[in-house]
Amino acid sequence: MQSVSVVALPLDAMSALIGPERSARFMQAADRAREMLSGRTVWNVNATAQGGGVAEMLQTILAGAISLGIDTRWVVLDGDPEFFEITKRMHNMLHGDPGDGGDLGPDQHAHYEQILSANTASIADQIKPGDIVLLHDPQTAGMIKPLRDLGAHVIWRSHIGKDETNEIAQRAWAFLRPYVEHAEAVVVSRPTYAPPFTNPDQIFIVPPSIDPFAGKNVEIDPDTVADVLARVGVSDGVDSGNEITFPRRDGGAGVVRRHDDLIVAGGLLPAGADYVLQVSRWDRLKDMEGVMTAFTEHVVGHTDVHLLLVGPATAGVSDDPEGAEVLAQCQAAWARLPEAMQERVHLVCVPMDDIDENAYIINALQRAATVVLQKSLVEGFGLTVTEAMWKARPVLASDVGGIADQIEDGVSGLLLADPTDLAGCGELITRVLDDPELAARLALAGRARVLELFLGDRHLLQYGELFAHLLGAPPLVEPTAS
Numbered sequence: 304m305q306s307v308s309v310v311a312l313p314l315d316a317m318s319a320l321i322g323p324e325r326s327a328r329f330m331q332a333a334d335r336a337r338e339m340l341s342g343r344t345v346w347n348v349n350a351t352a353q354g355g356g357v358a359e360m361l362q363t364i365l366a367g368a369i370s371l372g373i374d375t376r377w378v379v380l381d382g383d384p385e386f387f388e389i390t391k392r393m394h395n396m397l398h399g400d401p402g403d404g405g406d407l408g409p410d411q412h413a414h415y416e417q418i419l420s421a422n423t424a425s426i427a428d429q430i431k432p433g434d435i436v437l438l439h440d441p442q443t444a445g446m447i448k449p450l451r452d453l454g455a456h457v458i459w460r461s462h463i464g465k466d467e468t469n470e471i472a473q474r475a476w477a478f479l480r481p482y483v484e485h486a487e488a489v490v491v492s493r494p495t496y497a498p499p500f501t502n503p504d505q506i507f508i509v510p511p512s513i514d515p516f517a518g519k520n521v522e523i524d525p526d527t528v529a530d531v532l533a534r535v536g537v538s539d540g541v542d543s544g545n546e547i548t549f550p551r552r553d554g555g556a557g558v559v560r561r562h563d564d565l566i567v568a569g570g571l572l573p574a575g576a577d578y579v580l581q582v583s584r585w586d587r588l589k590d591m592e593g594v595m596t597a598f599t600e601h602v603v604g605h606t607d608v609h610l611l612l613v614g615p616a617t618a619g620v621s622d623d624p625e626g627a628e629v630l631a632q633c634q635a636a637w638a639r640l641p642e643a644m645q646e647r648v649h650l651v652c653v654p655m656d657d658i659d660e661n662a663y664i665i666n667a668l669q670r671a672a673t674v675v676l677q678k679s680l681v682e683g684f685g686l687t688v689t690e691a692m693w694k695a696r697p698v699l700a701s702d703v704g705g706i707a708d709q710i711e712d713g714v715s716g717l718l719l720a721d722p723t724d725l726a727g728c729g730e731l732i733t734r735v736l737d738d739p740e741l742a743a744r745l746a747l748a749g750r751a752r753v754l755e756l757f758l759g760d761r762h763l764l765q766y767g768e769l770f771a772h773l774l775g776a777p778p779l780v781e782p783t784a785s
C-alpha cells in the first residue's frame with residue numbers, strides 16, 4: 304500500500320475565518336481529543352490518492368487532524384484491473400445503476416477478498432491494538448474484519464448512496480453485507496445512504512468539508528486566474544509570462560506549467576467570455592453529455608455564453624475504469640454538434656500527473672465561471688458544489704443526494720428538481736445569466752453556507768465525537784444547557 308503525506312492546516316488562518324468563539328470551542332475539543340487519542344494512530348484507507356471527492360476530502364480532514372497534533376495516517380490500497388472493475392460495478396449498483404452489467408457472485412467475492420487480504424497483510428505489522436481505522440467506500444470493506452481481528456477499532460465510511468433504493472442497489476448491499484457487518488460504526492453523508500442491514504445506533508451522519516487553504520480553494524486574484532487560463536491553454540488570453548505559483552499538499556510550492564493539450568474538443572475559450580462550468584470525473588452519473596444537450600438546445604440561442612465541461616485526464620484516475628469511455632462519448636456528441644454550437648462548447652481534460660497543479664487549475668476555472676453547474680443524476684455529496692459555493696459562484700445543481708443538503712433552493716443556489724429535465728436545466732441557466740442580482744445573491748449566500756456548515760472544524764469535531772463514543776470517553780464538547 305502507498306502512504307500519502309499531508310501537511311498541517313494553517314490554524315491561525317482557520318481561526319480568522321471561523322471567528323474567535325467557534326475557534327475557542329474547537330481548540331478546547333481538540334485538546335481533549337489529543338488526550339483521548341494519545342498513543343493511538345488514526346488510519347485512513349481508501350482506493351486512490353487523487354481524483355474524485357474522497358481523496359479530496361481525506362486531504363482536507365487529514366490536514367486538520369495533523370495540525371491538531373493527532374497521529375493520523377493515510378494509505379492507499381493496491382488493486383488490479385479486475386478488482387477495480389468489481390468495485391466500480393458495486394459503486395454503480397449502490398447508486399441503483401447496473402454499471403457494466405457484470406456479476407457480483409462467488410468469483411467476485413473470491414477476487415475481492417484475495418486483493419484485500421494482501422493489502423491487510425502489508426500493513427498488519429504497523430497497526431497497534433486500540434488504533435482507529437477508517438476504511439473508505441466499498442473498495443475497502445473486506446478489510447474490516449481482518450483489521451478488527453488485529454485489535455483495531457474499525458469504522459467503515461461510505462461516501463456514496465442514493466435516496467431511493469432498488470433491487471440493483473440491494474444486490475450490491477448483499478455483496479457488502481458479510482464484510483460491513485463487522486464494522487463498529489458506519490459513517491455516511493446522509494441517513495438514506497446507510498446500509499439497510501446496519502443497526503441504527505451504529506450509524507453516524509457526517510457530511511464532508513473543504514479546505515479553504517488548499518490549492519483547490521485558496522484565494523486567487525482575478526488577474527492571476529486569467530493568466531492561469533491562458534497559460535494552460537484553455538483561453539486565448541494574453542499570457543503575462545509571470546511565474547504562477549500554487550501551494551502543494553506537502554507544504555511546498557509548484558509552478559503552473561504551460562500546456563497546449565487540455566482542450567480535447569472545441570477551440571480556445573475567448574478571454575473574458577462568460578461560461579457555464581461543470582467539473583466532474585468522466586462518469587455517466589455526472590451526465591456531462593446531458594449538460595451539453597441542455598446547453599446547446601436550451602441556452603445557446605439565448606446568449607453568447609460558452610460551456611466548459613472539465614474532467615481529469617482519463618489515464619490518471621486508477622480506480623475509475625469507465626472514464627475514458629464516457630469522455631469518448633462526450634467527444635462524439637460534440638463532433639455531432641453543428642459548427643456554430645461547437646464554437647461554444649469546450650471539453651477540457653486537466654492533467655493528473657501533478658495533482659496539486661490540477662487542483663489549482665480547477666480552482667481558477669471555478670473562479671472565472673459565470674455559473675457553475677452540477678447536473679449529476681445521483682450524487683453522494685458533491686464537493687464540486689461546495690467548492691463553487693465557497694468561491695461565491697452561483698451554483699445550479701440537481702436536487703439529488705448531498706447536493707440537497709448544501710443548496711437551499713432559491714437562497715444559496717438553485718436546484719433542478721428532475722436531473723433529467725434538460726429544458727428545465729437550460730431555463731435555470733438562462734434565469735441566472737439574465738439576472739445578475741439573483742446571481743450575486745445566490746453566490747454570497749452560498750459562500751456563507753459553506754462557512755457555516757462545510758469547513759473542517761465541524762467535520763473534525765464530528766469525528767472526534769465518534770471516536771469518543773467508540774472508546775467510551777466523555778463527549779469532547781459538553782452539550783450546552785438551554
Ligand code: UDP
Nearest residue numbers: 355356357359583584614615653685686687
Ligand atoms: N476534480 C478534480 N479534477 C478534475 C475533476 C474533479 O480535482 O479534473 C475534483 C473536484 O474538484 C472535487 C472532486 O474531484 O473536489 C469531485 O468530488 P465530488 O464529490 O464532486 O464527486 P465524486 O468524484 O466524488 O463523485
